[in-house]
Amino acid sequence: MIVAARIFGIGGLTSFRALFYWLNPWIYVPSLLVAPIFQILLFAYIGRSAHLRSDGFYLIGNALQYAAIPCLFAMSQTVSGERYQNTLSAILVSPAGRIPLFLGRSLPVILNGAFVAAFSLAAGSLILGVHLPASSLAPIALVVLIAAFSCTGLGLVNAAISLRVRENAVLSNVMFGFLLIFTGANVPLDALPGWMSTSAQGMPFTHAIEAARRLVAGSSLGDVRGLVGAELLVGAAYGLVGYAVLRWFEVQSRRHATLERS
Amino acid sequence: MSTIRLLAVGWLFHFKMISRSAFEGLGNVIYPLFFATVAFFVFQAGNSPRTLLYASLGSAVMGMWSSVSTTAGGAMQRERWWGTLELLVAAPRHFALILLPITLGMATIGLYSFVATLLWGRFLFGVHLSIVHPALFGLSVVGTVLSFGGLGFLFAVSFVRFRAAWVLGNLFEYPVWLIGGFLVPLALLPSWVHPISWALAPTWGMNAIRQSALGGSPLDDLAICVGLGVGYVALGVLVTERVLRAARLSGSLSLT
Numbered sequence: 001m002i003v004a005a006r007i008f009g010i011g012g013l014t015s016f017r018a019l020f021y022w023l024n025p026w027i028y029v030p031s032l033l034v035a036p037i038f039q040i041l042l043f044a045y046i047g048r049s050a051h052l053r054s055d056g057f058y059l060i061g062n063a064l065q066y067a068a069i070p071c072l073f074a075m076s077q078t079v080s081g082e083r084y085q086n087t088l089s090a091i092l093v094s095p096a097g098r099i100p101l102f103l104g105r106s107l108p109v110i111l112n113g114a115f116v117a118a119f120s121l122a123a124g125s126l127i128l129g130v131h132l133p134a135s136s137l138a139p140i141a142l143v144v145l146i147a148a149f150s151c152t153g154l155g156l157v158n159a160a161i162s163l164r165v166r167e168n169a170v171l172s173n174v175m176f177g178f179l180l181i182f183t184g185a186n187v188p189l190d191a192l193p194g195w196m197s198t199s200a201q202g203m204p205f206t207h208a209i210e211a212a213r214r215l216v217a218g219s220s221l222g223d224v225r226g227l228v229g230a231e232l233l234v235g236a237a238y239g240l241v242g243y244a245v246l247r248w249f250e251v252q253s254r255r256h257a258t259l260e261r262s
Numbered sequence: 263m264s265t266i267r268l269l270a271v272g273w274l275f276h277f278k279m280i281s282r283s284a285f286e287g288l289g290n291v292i293y294p295l296f297f298a299t300v301a302f303f304v305f306q307a308g309n310s311p312r313t314l315l316y317a318s319l320g321s322a323v324m325g326m327w328s329s330v331s332t333t334a335g336g337a338m339q340r341e342r343w344w345g346t347l348e349l350l351v352a353a354p355r356h357f358a359l360i361l362l363p364i365t366l367g368m369a370t371i372g373l374y375s376f377v378a379t380l381l382w383g384r385f386l387f388g389v390h391l392s393i394v395h396p397a398l399f400g401l402s403v404v405g406t407v408l409s410f411g412g413l414g415f416l417f418a419v420s421f422v423r424f425r426a427a428w429v430l431g432n433l434f435e436y437p438v439w440l441i442g443g444f445l446v447p448l449a450l451l452p453s454w455v456h457p458i459s460w461a462l463a464p465t466w467g468m469n470a471i472r473q474s475a476l477g478g479s480p481l482d483d484l485a486i487c488v489g490l491g492v493g494y495v496a497l498g499v500l501v502t503e504r505v506l507r508a509a510r511l512s513g514s515l516s517l518t
Contacts (some may be wrong), residue, residue, distance in 0.1 A: 026426045030433045036435035046301060047445040138320030170289040177296025186300050191307035 004100040012104025015078060016112075036066035036120035037127065043186050044128055052189065055128045060212045061185030063121035065205050067113040067148045068179050075155025076107045078102070079162040080198050092250055102159070102246060106152050106239075113148030114141075120148075132216055139221040145147040146228060147208035150235030151179075154204050155243025163249040164258070184209055204238065207231040272363030278369050280333070282476060289374045290332065294325030298379045302387045312326055312447075315391065317457070318383035319475055320444035323468050325375030326410060327438055333368045334414030335431020338422040348515060357506060358415070358499045365414035369407045376403065391475070398481070400473040405484050406467030409491025413463055422505050423514065443468050444507040449482040 006064060044058040081087035091101070118141060125132050132140070162168040182187065182196055183205040189197040200206045211227035221228070252258070298321030305317040313510045338361075341347040351362050417434070419429035436474035440446060441455050442464040448456055459465045466487035473480035509515040 024426070025428050026424075030429045035433060035436060038433075038440065042436050042440045043300075043304075044438060045450060046304055047308075048450055049308040049312060049446045050304045050357060052304055052308035053512075126461065161447050167289075170292075173289060173293050174296075177293060180296055181303070189305040191303060 002047045004097050007056065007071060007096050008100035008104035008107075010104075011101060012107050015105045016074070018081065025233040031125075032070055032116045033119055036063065036069075036116065037123050039066055040120060040124040042129070047186075054130075055211065056130045056184060056216060057188075059121065059124045059128055059130050060216060061183075062211050063124055063185060064117050064147050064209050064212060065179055065182055065185040066120055067117040067144070068151050068205070071109055071113040071148060071151040072158050072175050073169070074112065075106065075152060075159045076162045076172050079103045080168050081161045092253075096249075098122075098247060099243065102156065102243065106156060109155065110145070110148045110152045112152060114145045117144045117148060133218070136215040136218075136233055139197060139215050139224075142221070143208050143212045143215065143224075143228060145232075146235070147205055148210075148233050150204035150231050150238070153235040153238030160242050160245035162251055163246070177205060179205055182206070188240050190207060200235060201230075202210045202237075203230070204234055207234065244247035263360060265355075268359055269363050269366075272360060273366050276367035280367050280371055289509055290329040291325070291378050292370055294321065294328045294375050295319065295382055297439075298326060298382060299386075302383060302389075307385065314383065314387060314389045315476070316472070317445060318380060318387075318389045318391065319472055320468065321383070322379040322407065323375045323442075323464065323471060324444050325379045326369070327370050327408065327442070327444075328361065328435055329372035329375055330365065330369050330410045330414040330464070331417070331431050331435045331438065332428075333371075333431065334365050335434070336428030337364050337368070337418040338415075339425070342516060351506060351509075351515060356499075356502075358419075358495075358502045360496065361418055361502070362376045362415050362498075364412070365418055366411035366513045368414055369411035372405060372410060373403070378437060390396030393475045393479040395480070398484075399471065401469065402470035402474045402484050403481050404489075405488045405491075406464070409463035409467055409487045409494070412491035412494035414499070415507060416494040416501070418450050419498050419502045419505060423509060438462060438464055441465070442510070459513045461490070463487045463494065473489045 013048060038113070040059055040062040043062055044055045047053050047055070047058050070248070079088065119123060121132070121140070129237070141180055154175065158168070161171060165171055182192070182200040182203055184192075184200060185205065189206075192200070198205075207227040207230040211224040212229070215221070216223050298318075300315060301317045301321050305312060305314055336448055338347060341350060351357055355362060376475070380389075380391055386390060416430060418427075421430050424430065441448075441451060441459045442462055443459065444464075448459055448465070463486075466483045470480040470483035471476075473483060506515075
């Protein structure tokens with residue numbers, strides 16, 4: 001138990017810190033703090049141009065959805081980064097339990113994703129002049145954290161696929177793109193074709209974005225508990241699928257000697 | 263003649279290399295389609311007088327710009343990783359003549375994205391592309407591609423001594439989409455943004471493409487777009503000489 005806790009805590013933190021040998025402030029600030037603000041502004045102005053929804057709609061949608069960038073890319077790096085540094089086989093040959101190994105790597109990613117979304121929300125609201133009621137801030141923070149958890153679950157699936165797919169940056173971008181379209185971040189779900197809005201119910205962010213919008217509109221946390229619960233469920237489901245696929249591909253990689261395929 | 267041959271062979275060589283890269287080739291065609299799809303849905307659901315054709319043309323040029331901005335910033339970094347930057351700098355031709363075909367190749371990839379987005383709009387959203395001035399439309403697209411290549415060239419040389427140059431390229435993607443008037447009319451943006459927009463060739467290229475497609479006079483916009491592109495190249499040549507001289511003096515070209 002103690003060993004598992006050490007792998008979870010220390011291993012996860014060390015792995016996350018390893019990202020910062022290249023994800024230094026010169027990269028972190030433009031990619032994860034400045035870019036989301038421009039994404040918010042872009043869609044807020046497109047919304048104005050198309051006469052569709054208010055600035056607040058796009059602010060909340062894009063601030064939360066941008067958490068996909070740190071969550072998807074950082075999780076895929078847990079595999080591809082190790083492969084690039086020739087340490088992947090050393091990790092996978094170790095007897096360490098895979099659950100603490102990969103969940104430990106997920107925790108800092110969740111916290112970072114939530115920070116990026118919260119920062120984007122705060123900065124975007126100041127720039128666009130969107131008022132976020134003080135009473136909604138704490139519940140929104142919780143929803144943001146759950147959204148990051150949910151997307152990190154998808155990130156675990158992404159990490160698993162990275163065991164087999166070389167171009168994981170393209171894959172992460174494609175996932176990001178689907179989340180941009182489907183989750184209601186920019187297009188109201190009722191404006192999407194039926195199959196798309198139905199698919200959106202099984203994707204990260206859909207329920208969290210809706211919950212955050214209702215909180216800003218004056219609902220209480222209790223009012224949106226169904227949406228929050230659904231978002232948690234979606235995240236947990238992706239996490240389980242990601243873990244299962246990861247183990248499956250690990251076995252396959254050993255069997256076919258494709259672990260270091262880069 | 264040898265200069266033209268160098269540019270042509272360099273362009274073909276780099277175009278083929280970029281085309282075979284999943285990230286720079288396929289990725290740059292697919293990624294803007296997601297944004298185009300959002301734009302189509304937003305304009306379809308909204309009650310703006312702007313048409314889906316307006317969104318289709320804007321989204322197509324967005325894709326062209328993505329191809330340049332996301333790759334040009336890191337062009338020199340990539341040569342550095344491959345260990346070929348020193349060789350290119352030491353080549354007997356002016357470094358600008360070696361670098362320009364790289365960014366023109368990237369801009370040409372943007373043509374794939376441009377066509378892909380128009381076809382996406384046609385087959386998924388039923389956007390009929392009726393072009394009022396076909397010849398001027400073709401000319402506007404080519405002029406825009408060339409000016410994008412010029413701006414990419416300026417980016418590439420300006421960021422040559424910055425380790426994380428690719429980030430700056432990515433960073434310029436959204437802002438130019440926004441202030442270039444691709445999907446948002448400049449009139450909706452704050453007035454202090456307008457001079458910045460006017461200094462960007464993409465703004466004029468977008469105008470020229472829209473004018474030629476929807477009916478209007480694109481020649482003035484096209485001339486300004488190409489003129490700005492030439493200006494970027496001229497400025498880029500000056501920056502190249504300054505940056506390379508500084509790098510040689512300090513022995514910092516490889517940034518190791």
